[in-house]
Amino acid sequence: AQTVTQSQPEMSVQEAETVTLSCTYDTSESNYYLFWYKQPPSRQMILVIRQEAYKQQNATENRFSVNFQKAAKSFSLKISDSQLGDTAMYFCASRAGGTSYGKLTFGQGTILTVHP
Amino acid sequence: DAGVTQSPTHLIKTRGQQVTLRCSPKSGHDTVSWYQQALGQGPQFIFQYYEEEERQRGNFPDRFSGHQFPNYSSELNVNALLLGDSALYLCASSAAGGSGSEQYFGPGTRLTVT
16 A cells, blocks of 8 residues: 655745655555646646656756655655746655556645745 | 546536546547545545456445446446535546556546535
């Protein structure tokens, strides 16, 4: 079984500044994937970034990067140069790898507000 | 290239009724997963369909059932609706059997049970 915990219900940041969202997880799988999804008020869930557990290098996608600490089971998201369009609910999620099953397990979410 | 589509967008039903939600996967995808998202919460996995079979199921009662058609589209059926079934229902599709590929989400169907 997998569990994902996001301990920050809400966060806020000024435009152009940097913010970090926290996530911890637990899994008995040796091979797994971790994700950050963004859900704006429009409701469409959008993949922000993905990390494969067997890769030691932290994933980066433009202004978004992760700090993956496998031993600590921590997976935080850093957003640099925050923009107003980054305002959304952010979900951390995990999925077992190496099988044909693609069930995602989500955390409770963090509401991020970017202020002008 | 059309992404994942869902219909209807919104739905209002009365307690005890039955409802069917529909999902068309992204072109090239063969696996469909359904999630229930209560207000202010993270999505919860309901089940996943692949090759017209339910491959994995979350902790949901038998009132929740589904179907996948030969064209990979899918339906979610909920019988004997309860007030607690009010939620956003998300469909996600993926390719290659759903193992290593990404899940792409649709815009969701907002179900309100009164």
